[in-house]
Amino acid sequence: MTNDQIKHAVLQIIAVIAPDEDLSHVKSDVALRDQLELDSMDFLDIVMELRKRYGVEVPEGDYGQLASLDSCVIYLAPKLKDK
Amino acid sequence: MAQTHYDVIIIGAGMSGMAAGIRLAYFDKSVCVLERHYAAGGLNSFYALDGHQFDVGLHAMTNYVRPGTRGAPLTKIFRQLRLTPEDFGLAPQHHSEVRFPGKTLRFNNDFRCFVQDVVDNFPAQADHFVRLVKHIQEYDELDLEAPPRSGRAVVSSFLSDPLLTDMIFCPLMIYGNAQERDMEFGQFVVMFKSIFCEGLGRPREGVRRIITALRRKLREVGGTVRMKCGVQALNAEGTRITSVTLDTGEILTANTILSSAGYVETMRLCGTDHATLAPMEGRLSFVEIISILDQPMKHLGHDATIIFYNTGKEFHYETPKNLVDARSGVICCPDNFLFDKPLPESMIRLTCLANFDGWNALDEPAYLRAKTEWLPKIQQEVLHFIPDFRHHVVYTDFFTPRTIQKWTGHLNGAVYGAPEKLKTGKTPIENLFICGTDQGFLGIVGAMLSGISMANLHVLKRAHAR
Numbered sequence: 001m002t003n004d005q006i007k008h009a010v011l012q013i014i015a016v017i018a019p020d021e022d023l024s025h026v027k028s029d030v031a032l033r034d035q036l037e038l039d040s041m042d043f044l045d046i047v048m049e050l051r052k053r054y055g056v057e058v059p060e061g062d063y064g065q066l067a068s069l070d071s072c073v074i075y076l077a078p079k080l081k082d083k
Numbered sequence: 084m085a086q087t088h089y090d091v092i093i094i095g096a097g098m099s100g101m102a103a104g105i106r107l108a109y110f111d112k113s114v115c116v117l118e119r120h121y122a123a124g125g126l127n128s129f130y131a132l133d134g135h136q137f138d139v140g141l142h143a144m145t146n147y148v149r150p151g152t153r154g155a156p157l158t159k160i161f162r163q164l165r166l167t168p169e170d171f172g173l174a175p176q177h178h179s180e181v182r183f184p185g186k187t188l189r190f191n192n193d194f195r196c197f198v199q200d201v202v203d204n205f206p207a208q209a210d211h212f213v214r215l216v217k218h219i220q221e222y223d224e225l226d227l228e229a230p231p232r233s234g235r236a237v238v239s240s241f242l243s244d245p246l247l248t249d250m251i252f253c254p255l256m257i258y259g260n261a262q263e264r265d266m267e268f269g270q271f272v273v274m275f276k277s278i279f280c281e282g283l284g285r286p287r288e289g290v291r292r293i294i295t296a297l298r299r300k301l302r303e304v305g306g307t308v309r310m311k312c313g314v315q316a317l318n319a320e321g322t323r324i325t326s327v328t329l330d331t332g333e334i335l336t337a338n339t340i341l342s343s344a345g346y347v348e349t350m351r352l353c354g355t356d357h358a359t360l361a362p363m364e365g366r367l368s369f370v371e372i373i374s375i376l377d378q379p380m381k382h383l384g385h386d387a388t389i390i391f392y393n394t395g396k397e398f399h400y401e402t403p404k405n406l407v408d409a410r411s412g413v414i415c416c417p418d419n420f421l422f423d424k425p426l427p428e429s430m431i432r433l434t435c436l437a438n439f440d441g442w443n444a445l446d447e448p449a450y451l452r453a454k455t456e457w458l459p460k461i462q463q464e465v466l467h468f469i470p471d472f473r474h475h476v477v478y479t480d481f482f483t484p485r486t487i488q489k490w491t492g493h494l495n496g497a498v499y500g501a502p503e504k505l506k507t508g509k510t511p512i513e514n515l516f517i518c519g520t521d522q523g524f525l526g527i528v529g530a531m532l533s534g535i536s537m538a539n540l541h542v543l544k545r546a547h548a549r
């Protein structure tokens with residue numbers, strides 16, 4: 001996956017988890033939590049969806065790496081490079 | 084051959100069991116929900132009698148918020164179960180009342196109206212009440228490790244008028260308290276937020292709409308539900324359940340078991356002796372009278388959705404000495420929600436505290452006679468608060484704590500289960516967890532949240548940690 005594809009994949013996951021959120025203006029360099037109403041249940045779901053869809057494992061200690069779209073790209077790029 | 088091993092077996096296709104099943108199946112666990120009854124829904128199922136449709140429980144769903152309200156429990160449920168507000172189709176209440184001798188408090192789905200009403204009715208308590216509300220709003224009721232505290236003690240440390248204290252406790256206890264007389268403070272906060280701060284709603288189709296949505300989703304995500312499939316025993320070796328025996332004698336196995344049958348009920352399935360468990364049993368139960376009317380109550384000039392009433396000097400929330408305690412209770416008019424079209428049949432529901440042992444001891448003729456005696460007594464009591472509707476009744480069903488035990492398996496027909504809750508869901512057995520009523524989130528919304536959180540905590544997060 002390219003970096004843009006990764007961002008797109010994460011946004012698609014958020015759209016499924018939180019269909020009531022407007023995702024059209026999400027900034028890549030700002031924490032998702034500061035722009036959207038996402039709680040810890042929702043973050044668990046982002047991780048679970050990544051595993052369900054792409055077989056990617058994110059251990060609990062690494063949840064912080066998914067804070068913003070940019071940090072998602074940095075963290076997920078190596079895991080998704082062949083997907 | 085039918086599958087005999089699952090990642091997770093869930094006991095009970097009530098609200099909590101189905102919600103847990105959806106979460107787990109959605110994330111690719113193999114899940115089997117086992118239900119003894121032929122209908123789903125448990126304490127909030129539905130039935131038909133002589134062509135009339137009844138809901139077992141549903142007066143109102145608590146936690147009503149407008150679709151899309153951020154951070155609210157109902158929004159969490161939609162997100163977690165991948166459902167939409169249209170799936171439940173909730174219409175808001177008109178307004179409800181708490182009526183005590185000489186005082187009435189009104190509330191609707193706008194919390195500010197309730198605060199204003201308390202201030203107007205109890206001006207001397209205004210500041211105290213506002214401070215109590217602040218304390219409630221800042222309290223983290225979802226902290227599963229918080230030590231239990233007496234709700235009455237905490238609330239009385241803010242309010243100095245016992246009448247106001249009783250009037251606030253009355254609806255919250257009747258709609259969600261398993262303890263006699265007092266109420267754990269965290270539970271008080273849960274119920275205060277869900278009834279007063281958020282509000283009440285109902286699908287026009289009643290609880291069927293909710294159950295249909297949950298069953299459809301569970302099927303879509305690949306969960307198995309087996310009706311008329313009671314669990315007779317959970318077979319333990321050391322501290323693990325190794326297999327599950329059904330009423331039919333069939334044996335299934337699973338890595339994890341989630342049970343919504345109640346804590347005592349579940350531990351009995353494991354063979355724990357009755358004497359050890361007896362002190363933990365829940366006792367609070369109700370009678371419910373559902374009457375079909377030839378016209379809606381608002382045609383008789385009554386537009387309140389729900390009235391929580393008390394006729395005595397003090398409010399007593401405890402097992403009555405007689406079969407029924409009609410001094411307090413609930414009057415619910417399902418027609419008085421703001422539906423887009425009228426209900427197919429108008430009705431009124433009356434609920435009062437009742438004594439399980441009393442009803443259970445009666446032989447069949449005496450049981451029927453007791454119902455015939457109590458029906459007019461309860462009606463007489465509620466006529467203090469609503470117009471006389473008795474000439475408009477076309478059909479009545481009356482059920483008792485005995486009926487509730489028979490159809491849901493909850494001992495003593497205890498609607499809210501055991502007084503001590505297991506917030507973490509953990510049992511002495513390492514792969515057996517409790518969800519629903521005895522985990523401690525009560526009501527329809529509470530039960531769904533309980534199923535979701537226990538599935539997350541004990542299965543999805545763990546699988547992940549490995």
Ligand SMILES: Cc1cc2nc3c(=O)[nH]c(=O)nc-3n(C[C@H](O)[C@H](O)[C@H](O)COP(=O)(O)OP(=O)(O)OC[C@H]3O[C@@H](n4cnc5c(N)ncnc54)[C@H](O)[C@@H]3O)c2cc1C
Binds near residue numbers: 095098141491
């Ligand atoms: C009269 C009444 C009025 C109510 N009014 C309201 C209301 O207006 N609003 C509201 O929000 N809530 C209301 N409630 C409460 C609400 O219905 C419950 O809190 C909620 O449904 C509990 O769900 P649960 O999943 O925890 O348990 P349950 O619904 O009890 O589910 C447990 C299930 O397990 C099954 N089971 C038990 N033992 C076994 C076994 N050994 N094998 C297989 N299956 C088994 C039972 O048959 C049952 O289906 C009311 C309840 C009653 C009884």
